[in-house]
Amino acid sequence: MLNLVLFGPPGAGKGTQAEYLIESFGLIHLSTGDLLRSEIAAQTELGNEAKRLMDKGELVPDEMVIGMIKGKLDANKDAKGFIFDGFPRTVDQAKALDVLLNENGTPVSGMLCLQVEKQELINRLLSRGKISGRSDDQNQSIIENRIAVYSEKTLPLINYYEPQGKHFDVDGMGPIEDIAGRLKKVVEKL
Numbered sequence: 543m544l545n546l547v548l549f550g551p552p553g554a555g556k557g558t559q560a561e562y563l564i565e566s567f568g569l570i571h572l573s574t575g576d577l578l579r580s581e582i583a584a585q586t587e588l589g590n591e592a593k594r595l596m597d598k599g600e601l602v603p604d605e606m607v608i609g610m611i612k613g614k615l616d617a618n619k620d621a622k623g624f625i626f627d628g629f630p631r632t633v634d635q636a637k638a639l640d641v642l643l644n645e646n647g648t649p650v651s652g653m654l655c656l657q658v659e660k661q662e663l664i665n666r667l668l669s670r671g672k673i674s675g676r677s678d679d680q681n682q683s684i685i686e687n688r689i690a691v692y693s694e695k696t697l698p699l700i701n702y703y704e705p706q707g708k709h710f711d712v713d714g715m716g717p718i719e720d721i722a723g724r725l726k727k728v729v730e731k732l
């Protein structure tokens with residue numbers, strides 16, 4: 543079983559690259575951002591609480607996303623593996639993921655960290671904001687807060703996976719297909 547954590551700041555291309563990895567390796571894509579946006583669209587209690595935080599570029603509570611991931615893992619017990627996109631985002635989430643995966647004896651295989659320059663992240667997200675309607679892409683200060691939250695709360699996860707030999711940096715700049723090729727080479731070695 544192959545369990546990949548697709549990692550990187552907002553706008554690094556996690557969702558875009560997940561599509562290529564699904565195609566190449568037949569994995570199930572679990573994006574906590576997408577799951578939360580579905581809850582918002584369905585106007586559930588969880589969605590309403592999440593929206594308040596997501597609109598400001600803040601993280602939602604750990605228990606909220608861990609519960610969603612647990613539900614998806616339980617519902618896909620026969621999967622060949624998973625791509626976790628936007629999860630884990632805190633050390634507590636990473637620890638919870640290990641517990642959930644170890645229940646099935648299938649640990650995280652690797653954490654692929656997309657490296658993209660800050661100005662490129664901002665450009666990508668502002669351009670998507672013009673067409674996507676995503677509220678957190680609408681202005682530079684929210685985007686900058688998302689990047690700051692990433693640096694403060696999510697980046698330390700590298701120190702969690704690095705000692706386990708599971709952290710791999712991948713250049714996330716340039717044409718999408720080139721980046722997909724770089725990721726594929728790393729995954730093939732796992």
Ligand code: AP5
Nearest residue numbers: 552553554555556557558574575596600601602628666670
């Ligand atoms: P989430 O939905 O995970 O958003 P994000 O991390 O901010 O990431 P994005 O989806 O914006 O970027 P991406 O890296 O996937 O890039 P993409 O491929 O889309 O999270 C949103 C919010 O939900 C969080 O702020 C938080 O509030 C909450 N949340 C989610 N998970 C959580 C968790 N685990 N814990 C707590 N809270 C959580 O690409 C971006 C754009 O760039 C696209 O338009 C794309 O077409 C373009 N692009 C991609 N690659 C390239 C390229 N190589 N060249 C040019 N353009 C490119």
